[in-house]
Amino acid sequence: MIRFIERHPAWALILLIAVAVLLWLILAVWPPGLEEAIGRKRVFLNALFNGITLGSLYFLVASGFTLIFGLMRNVNLAHGSLYLFGGYIGYAISAWTGSWILGFIIAFFGVALVGIVLQIAVFRRMEGQDLRQTMVTIGLSIVFADLMLWAFGGDFYQIQTPSWLVGPIELPLVTAIKSSGEAVYLRYPLVRLVILVAAIVIGIAMWLALNRTRVGMMVRAGVDDRDMLAATGVPIQLVFVAVFALGAGLAGIAGVVGGTFQSLSPGEDTRFLLASLVVVIVGGMGSIPGAALGAVIIGLAEQLGSVYIPTYAIVVTFLIMVLVLALRPQGLLARR
């Protein structure tokens, strides 16, 4: 932090001002002039929170994608299919047993199993051939998409939110003052906040696992230099399988989350594949903190964009990607 300020004083100042403005926008009661200029504070806060919670969903998808890419140099373009598959599993299980949590668990293990099979049966055979692996993932995504269309049809599915998470809660953030002087507080769906917290917990757990455990050490070493790690006698194929399983499982969990606060349908796989691509391009390939930063940026850009400039919202996301590629092609938080 201090080193960053010493190195880039101008950027640090800009960031500080931006954070201060953001905090003021969130905490203060907006003066009437501002409300006239850019709309009501409630709309802004809702877009902001939606952006952050969408970012947490993007993080769940993209962290697996970036982990697999970082360690195995495998651009898994079937990652969106794994997401959608997880969502369908979660839907089927929660509709069958009525348990939302059980849906999560089975989706994680089910999709992780698919990941293990893919890594052992397919990707191990073509290690080091980046392009061929990517082509295979493209072929797999087509096959998966069609199989899922076959099994589930073209309908929209939504996973039932469990009863203890239904409904909004009041947050201690004032959106407006009524003429009687009474403060109006922001009401926000509880389930989205729970998912945000869960994503943060998963993110921290992953960071701890990568930075504080022996397996994490192996994974980090593998990201830096795979061949040297193999030469030191680490069972690298086992590490690969474990990482692929974890990445796929995270995509499966994300599918259940996405199915709960959005919906599942054919085409969602592409949407989340695009999201993870942009997130890791912005954040930096192979970096978990990069995926978190990128996910929040893209989630916010998408939600704020769709509120304030509806027909050009996707352009904002895209411009962010272009800017990052122009200024820092390796991504915001990548080391190389």
Next chain:
Amino acid sequence: MSLLQGAHPQTSQPAKLRAALLAWPEFNKPAVWLVAVILLIMPFIANGFFLIEIFATTLILGTVALSLMFLAGYGGMVSLMQLTVAGFAAYMVAVFGMSANTNISLGWPWWLATPMALILATAFGTLGGALAVRTEGIYTIMITLAIGAAFYYFTNQNWPIFGGHTGINTIATPRFWGIDWRSDIPFYYVTLGVAAFCYFAVQYVSRAPFGLALQGVRDNPRRMAALGFNVNAHRVAAYAFAAFIAALGGILQVWNYRQISPGSVSVGACIDILIIAVVGGITRPIGPFIGAFIFVILRTFALDLLVKFGLDGNRFRLLIGLGFLAIVFWSSDGVIGLWERWRRGAAAVDKRAGGGHGHG
């Protein structure tokens, strides 16, 4: 000596011509002449459905895939946005030309709208390429796929220019010299002419100094940089050339269907172009056309075929995906590679059969 020198220009005139002709490997194979003649007399063999739905569509998809083949085969850059460039050109034809959506289309005549679309689409592809060459190798796929997907979602949500998810309909096609160029036979010859032009342009460029330098950049960028070549400029120029070809294909496509909507530039369609190029083979310009032919035949007849075998006719994409996987698994060079391997195998068998008496 002097006599010889004096005689040289006279004898070399036809010789030069012959040498120039022989430099094109296409011209000294009878099979190639046969295919060319068949393509030329196709309207007298095939009826309207086959002419447009099979052959013209093959040529159009092949042209777009050819631009990907050029980038991937000679430049080593697998770009998934070639269909997006083609779709952009198609949209520009619709926006500048005449269509049923009068509040979007500017109503320019076709001879103004078409060059405009070509220029804008080439610029679009070049800019995308300039973005993609910021990183290397496998990242190219990710960035170009992101560009393609972003364009798809953009056309879906933008109403003022791109007409939202309904797109732009009933686009006017050129009509001059008393000919409606969209009627079956003239349109077939237009697509054949454009496809042939693109094919020979790619052949020519691949052997011109620029193409050779590009192949050098593909094989060893650091060495080419050390030799004084501007690596990134070559790559961006390759994107520009490929974008021009893709734009030509896109314009033909919009004239063919007379409408354009986000579905035509979807991610699935972008990937179809990759499949076409890979299945045909990305080492030679003929590959994409072979791939496109297989793809179009499958797309048109898979339904009937699957139903005939008692399977669900809607599983066409499953078939395409599995076929693509099989090609990627067993032949890195698509159908061309399979064909060459088979021929080499046959030649080896011949040799063994001819010279192998002693082995018993």
